[in-house]
Amino acid sequence: MTEIDYYDIVREKLNVEPLRVPKHEKTIELLKVLWDEDVIKVLSYFPAIGKGGTSVKELIEKSGLEKNFIRTALKKAVDKKTIVKEGRAYGLAPLLPGIFEAYFIARQDTEENLNKAAKIFRYIFKHFPEFKPNFINPDFGLFRPLLPIGKDQKNLIEINEAVNSETQVLTYELVEDLINNNNEFAVIPCQCRYVGELSGEPCEVASADMGCFCAGRSAIAMVDAGIGRRLNKEEAIEYLKKTEKAGLVHCSSNSKGGEHLMFICNCCGCHCGALNPVKQGYKTVVPSNYTPVVDEKTCVQCKVCVKKCPMETISFNEEENKVIINLDYCIGCGVCATNCAKNAIKMNKTKNEIPPEKNKVGGKVFMRHLSDLLI
Structure with missing residues (x-):
């Protein structure tokens, strides 16, 4: 049986033109710093960016995961400012710009993770052309x-x-x-x-x-x-x-x-x-x-x-x-x-x-x- 790659599923859902999250060892490494295995499993059942939010009840129905498991995972992500929470609805946000700024403004992760994420983002900024497709449409003026x-x-x-x-x-x-x-x-x-x-x-x-x-x-x-x-x-x-x-x-x-x-x-x-x-x-x-x-x-x-x-x-x-x-x-x-x-x-x-x-x-x-x- 093929193992489900939850990180790649979420990576795909973070793509929203003109912004993208390329499939690259550095981006997967980054997602693993931002979200542990429990969190990423829950996020894999989220709608893609721009497709609305989801509730705990909907996540239980889609995933079959236990309510406490889902709530704990969501709290981790919300506390680190890596997902959106509006009332009872939760949603994904663009990685860059978006999660990048919020994550480092909040600084609610461990020092080890903050340092790891910082080094990966610094690498990305210095080597933009290495990532295919690019993090942003090259012709888009942000x-x-x-x-x-x-x-x-x-x-x-x-x-x-x-x-x-x-x-x-x-x-x-x-x-x-x-x-x-x-x-x-x-x-x-x-x-x-x-x-x-x-x-x-x-x-x-x-x-x-x-x-x-x-x-x-x-x-x-x-x-x-x-x-x-x-x-x-x-x-x-x-x-x-x-x-x-x-x-x-x-x-x-x-x-x-x-x-x-x-x-x-x-x-x-x-x-x-x-x-x-x-x-x-x-x-x-x-x-x-x-x-x-x-x-x-x-x-x-x-x-x-x-x-x-x-x-x-x-x-x-x-x-x-x-x-x-x-x-x-x-x-x-x-x-x-x-x-x-x-x-x-x-x-x-x-x-x-x-x-x-x-x-x-x-x-x-x-x-x-x-x-x-x-x-």
């Missing part, structure tokens, strides 16, 4: 950068005359919009840099404590759940400026709806699970409508922009004694411009691509998946 708050728009942004004359700087293009439209703010640790720290490969740009930024009702929920650190408006502005000076990118959902007003990741180019794939040929982060332009007359060749660029697209040509920006790989984040002391770099609006109204995976926006797991 995030987009928001321009920094650190300088006045007149010192940072220019509108290219070639762009439609009616084009203006739009609210969904600026991180400032989060500040202007909300009064409640919170910070939660960066899970990408946290797994680096657990893996013995800490980020040299910023610590995990300089993490993600929530606004509005998502900030209130994170603080009430004991997950986020509350900030007032003045503290929020100073916090965002601090992340920009460190060289972090404000990555928001690739949408123009309310999502971008609720949550942003402050991403480094070395550990980020969204920016790293871009360096490996994926389109997980959609470039902004802006491209940096260097004023050679104003530039003093300090090379700060070369050091700060998270995508490593800026270099200094010693022969020509000038800064060179490779626009083929630039995401238009504005980190170079906001860190230029001489205002020698402007962010020039060269296009007017409009993101979708909402960016959903499995019928939900990312912040909904995360809040379902955590709260």
